[in-house]
Amino acid sequence: MKILVCIKQVPDMESKFKVNAKGVWYEETDLAFRMNEYDEYAVEQAVQLKEQLGGGPEVTVLSIGPDRVLEPVKKALAMGCDRAVHLKDDDSSGKDPWQIASAIAGFSRDKNFDLIFTGMQSQDRGSAQVGAIVSELLGCACVTTVVHFAFNDGIVTAKRELEGGLKCIVRFRLPAVVTCQLGLNKPRYPTLPNIMKAKKKEIVSQAAAGFAATEALSGTGEFYVPAKKGRGIILEGDVNEMADRLIGILKEKTTVVR
């Protein structure tokens, strides 16, 4: 079995964001980067499946972007992926989901991956399109927002999270693309021996341009910090008084207390 995990490096959401000069994305200075949270679930699930199958499957981790994306790639290798592919693109943040997905699909087309795991969306762009488009381009099944994953005798049973607290169970055969949601698993913390082993694992670097669609299907018009409308209220003082004021606010502004 061959497994591909697609990961993205995103800024830490606590960072100080500034709109860039073009006004269509954020400025990168003073940002701390990390692996997209949902992609961590994807890496963990791929490694868990590999372990379940006795180490048989080969897990390839793929990331598109400038050289800095090698950081999360190394982390994925330390978590247990076998090899890595870096599709180098210094302007990946300027690409739309269609271009990113076609680069992944272009790379994957002749590799015969049985399973492609990725996050259900990125924490920065949040389009939630890449996984779905990849499956469409490769012509395989796509199961999104997965919170439980079980593989038995070639059949996957996955639990999906729907709106309104609903869940649904999906069964499918491989090949397939699976996009991972919070709750799927608890990503492991890399152990030191695995960090050291990861340093010796292969990372193939290729230009993303060779695989990507040249034309974007959508473009960012404007990127901005929304104007402040309301603001938080911080209650201070005596506990009883604060409780009274809180109940007052809840009665006045919400339907919680009637």
Place this chain on the structure above:
Amino acid sequence: MEATREIYWNVGHGVVLPMYGFFFLAALVFLYGFYRRLPAYRRGKALNRLDRLRERIPLLLKNLFLQVRVLRVFGPGSLHAFFFWGFGLLFIGTLLIMAQVDFTQPLFGLVFLKGAFYELFSLVLDVSGLVAIVMLGGLLVRRFFVRPKGLETIRDDYLSHTLLFAILVTGFVVEGLRMAATEISANPGLARFSPIGLLVGRLFAGMSDAGLFLAHRVLWWVHFFLAMGFIAAIPYTKLRHIFLTSTNYLFSDLAPKGTISTINIEDDSSGSFGAAAVSELTWKDIFDADACTTCKRCQERCPAFATGKPLSPMKVVKQIGEVAFTKPQAGLIETVGQDALWACTTCRACQEICPANIEHVTKILEMRRNLSLMEGAFPGDEVRIASENIEVNGNPFGLAFAARGDWAEGLAVNVMERNSEADILYFPGCYASFDKRNREIARSFVQICNAAGVKAGILGKEEKCCGEPVRKLGNEYLYQTTAAANIEAIKRYGVRKIVTTCPHCFNTLRGDYRDLGLTIDVEHAATFIKGLIDQGRLRLKPGSFEFTYHDSCYLGRYRDIIDEPRAVLKAAGGRLREMEKSKYESFCCGGGGGRVLAEEKLGTRINEERTRMAQATGAPLLVSNCPFCLTMFEDGIKTGGSEGKLKALDLTEIIAARIGGRD
């Protein structure tokens, strides 16, 4: 008549041969007993603890003969010390007799136990014996009647008490019988120099000579066999501490307090990091377990134990011994338990008080290292998140690294990146940089520097967590990563001196970073401010206030900085009301050992316990010198019901508020 006595009186010189025969037998049993223990020590890794003998031997002599560490706890310590001195003198007395009668007299005709020296000898030995009996009685009452909490009594204790008591009593009876027959009426002048023997001898006043002779002969042998039994029993019972605890003084860790071995993280040849088995500890860790007398001093002072957590430093040490001696393949971490290991605040109270010189903290750290580096384990998910935050943003809160220097806005302080002209580099650390309450410490410190004409620089967003909390939780990899970044930034600006307001940063930069190549002078604000006051550079407007002072573990116990902060606070006009547990006996706030990042889910809260102790002094102010302590106390005051009665402040805040020229 010259004062002396006939050695081997009544038993005759014929006893020499069987006596030495039995002695060699006892000695063999004794040696075999210790020899049998060697393989267990060898299960540990190599470690050189016999270098620098010039420092080690005085440590051994001081602690053995002066009983310095034992006497740190006054009551039972004194009982032990006086018993040791009494029994020791009796032992020396016996050796002197042996030296004369079996060596100097037959070989050179030299007799020295005579005249005034013999009188002194008699008196000293009699008094020593009395002291030993009285002390043993005291220890007996303590162990079997007072029964202090936590003091475990086992078979060995019954045996040692019985043996020692019997040896001392039969000694006096043998002496009394001999004196009744030969001295009391024949040489009353000499008998005065054996007052206890005299008292005992008088009990036999009415006995016939034949009766005295027979009783003496029988008891002489009883006394002898008891003594031989004692020697033979040493390695098989707790009595072994006589040799092992003493030797442990020789094996002292001579590195500065708190030194932790820096793992070569690139070297994974062993395939393992930290300790999950006794073979991954050092021989000294196993020897420590053997030197432990289970006196429970460590357990009594352990803040985790005191608040109902499943950690007893004594138990950990004993468990390591058990594994090493009885089931060397067993897992150490399973034996000790993860909850116990994570509960340690590395406050060092155990190690500081241990009369046997045992190193508790490093054992726990080695096991934590295994948990962290080999299993990726944390005490809780919140700690995992904090650690990942340190990886990404260089602080456990997960706040933007670029905002690290924001606390200094509006203050006269240079950010090195922009202007590296500075007398000192101020390293505020994560809490004083990001935590709203603790930012007051950083701001106060800069105000103090300004008032004293010291130009302070900061690294701002180039500074990262010093790595101390994660290092103490076993995550050596993350520690070394963040440390390397800090060291690179510090070296970039040609810094000459670093001052910290956090004792954890202080110890880490000053000590731990040395192994990674940083050798710049590092000082904590408490001593730095004292220096400024002493040099007359910082003038204060003292205002009278009453306070109690909390010695942070990493400034007090770890660095012996006890008097300086008190002096600074007194110079500011403070009147100190000491807590019962202060100075070297200070009770941890609960934030050490990386616990500041962890939720305290087991037992009661350490910080509430400490704030209650502070409140009990009646002082309205609890002054500390550490952002972790301040954080713990602010919480402890709120949740422990001391709000309105006790206020927590940092030393720098007190001083900044009293800078001369301000109101």
